[in-house]
Amino acid sequence: MRRGVRIGVDVGRARVGVARCDPDGLLATPVETLPRDDRTVASVLAHAAELEAIEIVVGLPLSLSGADTPSTADARDFAAALAAASETPVRLVDERMSTVTAQRQLHATGRKTKGSRAVVDQVAAVIILQNALDSERMSDRAPGSVVPR
Secondary structure, eight states, X not given: OOOSOEEEEEEOSXXXXXXXXXTXXXXXXXXXXXXXXXXXXXXXXXXXXXXXXXXXXXXXXXXXXXXXXXXXXXXXXXXXXXXHTOSSOEEEEEOTTHHHHHHHHHHHTTOOSGXXXXXXXXXXXXXXXXXXXXXXXXXXXXXXXXXXX
């Protein structure tokens, strides 16, 4: 397992959830939900710089069959914008069901979806990052695929 903080990102059309992990890559925790606008890429990169992240992990929303969804191109474009604007490596990782899982976890704690939309994005980012960390720990290989600069 590589040592270093990673940033997890859940890309949505209205909001972007951001998470981080500890330097040992054991536990992902929520950071912030950002509004999706012209400053979002810079805000994610500011978090990465502040935390001296070794990489940014962006969730790639695929269908259950593994095919692209309407949101797949958007996530790829967002990841490409991050990669083009930073020296920090960006990786795309499969995020199937992360938002659904986040909503279920929030419901299990008694939170309603309507009042928790911003929190759902952060929880989804945590799930994406934690899955990537667990995958790397089990396989001893970095997860997903690198986005070219």
